[in-house]
Amino acid sequence: MRMLPLAALCLIPAFLAAPSLGAAQEAPSMADRLANDPRVDALRPYGFPIVPPVRSDKTVQFGKMLRIPLQGHADFWRLGIVSPTLKPVKKGDRIVIAFWAKATDTANGAPGRIGRVQLETTPVVRAIFEKAFDIGPEWKMYQLTGNADRDYAPGQLNAALHIDAAKQTLHLGPLFVLNYGQTAE
Numbered sequence: 001m002r003m004l005p006l007a008a009l010c011l012i013p014a015f016l017a018a019p020s021l022g023a024a025q026e027a028p029s030m031a032d033r034l035a036n037d038p039r040v041d042a043l044r045p046y047g048f049p050i051v052p053p054v055r056s057d058k059t060v061q062f063g064k065m066l067r068i069p070l071q072g073h074a075d076f077w078r079l080g081i082v083s084p085t086l087k088p089v090k091k092g093d094r095i096v097i098a099f100w101a102k103a104t105d106t107a108n109g110a111p112g113r114i115g116r117v118q119l120e121t122t123p124v125v126r127a128i129f130e131k132a133f134d135i136g137p138e139w140k141m142y143q144l145t146g147n148a149d150r151d152y153a154p155g156q157l158n159a160a161l162h163i164d165a166a167k168q169t170l171h172l173g174p175l176f177v178l179n180y181g182q183t184a185e
Contacts, residue, residue, distance in 0.1 A: 028181070035085045035095070036159065036177040040064040043175060047079040047164075060100050060139050060173035068170045069105070070163060076115030077162035083175045084122070085157040089148045094180040095119055095129075097159045098143040100173030103135040107167050111136060115165030117144060119177075122158050132165070139173065 036042075039062060045051050057065045070079065089095065097119060103112020111134040118130035129146025148157075159177045163170055 030178075033178045033180060034176065035087045035089065035179045036083045036175070037086060038062075038083070038174040038176045040066060040172070040174060042083065043172070044082045044084070045080070046082065057171070057173070060171075062174050064173070065100075066170075066172045068163065068172065070166065070168050070170055072113075072167040073164045076165035079162075079164040081161045081163065081172060081175070082122075082158040083160075083177060084155050085152070085159075085177055086154050087179065088154055089152040089157060089179060090182070091148055091150045092182050093148045094145060094183045095148060096143055096145045096178040096180065097176070098141055098178065099159075099161065099175040100139055100141050101133075101135050102137055102139045102171045103166070103168045104137055104171065105167075105169040106137075110166070112168040112170060113166035114161055114163050114170070116160075116162040117142075118160050118162075119146060119148075120158050120160050121152070121156060125160075128157075135168075135170065139171075 040054050041064065043066065052066045052068045054064050055067055056063055097117060106112050114133045114135060116130050116132055118127040120127050128149050131144040133142050159175060
């Protein structure tokens with residue numbers, strides 16, 4: 001598997017940077033915090049009769065995205081995207097899921113919608129924390145934060161986006177799962 005070049009991690013927006021932990025040499029690097037492969041090529045779509053192809057888009061981080069036309073459905077979780085963790089997670093670790101998205105071709109100019117973004121267990125799906133998102137027409141990084149409820153081995157967790165919540169064309173860029181470890185919050 002190809003790993004993300006360290007230089008690419010410098011492009012992660014500053015608001016995802018670690019809280020101050022004292023001396024700079026004590027703070028883990030962004031590469032150390034990264035728990036998944038954030039590249040669009042590594043995302044795993046599910047529920048689609050034809051998997052959406054990766055497309056070039058120079059206006060989003062790393063220059064790649066998925067463009068997914070959706071009709072909207074009450075069972076919005078039937079179509080989605082997952083990104084598995086590649087590192088272990090410990091009980092109480094603060095996890096941030098951050099992803100680039102925009103929605104176009106919505107009904108009457110309404111915001112787009114992702115019905116649920118969650119950190120989930122696998123292979124038996126159980127949400128640990130989740131949130132719905134309204135998605136605007138311009139590229140923006142969205143994020144949610146929660147804590148691991150127990151220890152997990154690499155691959156036992158996924159970041160999952162359940163996306164068929166509105167009539168829209170959803171554009172998805174890189175998806176990051178960042179582990180901030182045990183934090184005092």
